[in-house]
Amino acid sequence: IKWTEGRGWHDAQLVPYAPLSLDPANMTLHYAQTIFEGLKAYRQPDGGVAIFRPEENAERFRASARRMGMPELPVETFIAACDALVTQDKAWVPGSGEESLYLRPFMFATEVGLGVRPANEYLFIIIASPAGAYFPGGVKPVSVWLSEEYVRAAPGGTGAAKTGGNYAASLVAQAQAAEQGCDQVVWLDAIERRWIEEMGGMNLYFVYGDRIVTPELSGSLLPGITRASLLRIAADLGHEVSEGRISVDDWREGNADGSLTEVFACGTAAVITPVGSVKSARADWTVADGQPGEVTMKLRKALLDIQTGAAPDTHGWMHRLG
Ligand code: PMP
DSSP states (O other), rough: EEEETTTEEEOOOOOOOOOOOOOTTTHHHHOOEEEEEOOEEETTTTTEEEEEOOHHHHHHHHHHHHTTOOOOOOOOHHHHHHHHHHHGGHHHHHSSOEEEEEEEEEEEEEOBBSSSSOEEEEEEEEEEEEEESOOTTSOOOOOEEEEEEEEEEETTTTSSSSSSHHTTTHHHHHHHHHTTSSEEEEOTTTTTSSEEEEESSOEEEETTTEEEEEEEESSSOOOHHHHHHHHHHHTTTTTTEEOOOEEEEEEHHHHHHOOOOEEEEEEEEEEEEEEEEEEOOSSSEEOOTOOOOOHHHHHHHHHHHHTTTEEEEETTTEEEEO
């Protein structure tokens, strides 16, 4: 779907996957005015297909567009576009379990020019790909690297938007994590370098027995849809769940005195991933016993059961295709 200043949204098309041809002076290549989303369609037990919470992705896409000076795609148009693509690709939605059809909606400036200002032409596209189970061999805890040298996002910046620049800013730290033998980066706040924000592509949760805490939306971390869903599911399951501030010291000390019993990360790709160990320039530690925790696995199952239709959709989160 195209957007042009003075004309609005126009020319929706469903076309076979193919390369794009871009002018070298395309503004996106220079000024990175680009946003994206990630969501999944799951096969249901009756053979139908349902998308998990597309309204939430549509709303977050609008919020990202506002922050990046881009036009806001109406929620109904976003969902209708997802529906049209998934209907067309229905045969590619895997048959069962945690497998899914991953959808990647994105939008970028198509105007040609070298002036730094919001563009007046954009293209919105959705591509799709079948996605296997994230842990085909059983859930395996990840190791994380606390990035104290680099920051991903600062107050007043674009951290809460799903825009390419945030990921570009994270790549060097991700490479550092890999050099340290870690799977993922954990980001700290930009000002004090003390408060836990999120991981490279997932939000974090800290489990203290029955009590569960996730870092509050500081304005510089992404408001994850899995994170928001787990706030509800954890409460449904009787946990005391809250959003708050957790420092690196809280993490290390809670771990040492045994009050912190589990840590997990959550996002569309892996749903829930236990965090098994932490490495930083100053200290390394194993999270509890380093194994997937009971609360982590219980929440993982509860969410996946809703997504795959194994449990009733009591919150109305599954968007069924017609
Ligand atoms: N944080 C970042 C930086 C991400 O890229 C993602 C993945 N979209 C998340 C958190 C998790 O968000 P969601 O649950 O909506 O996938």
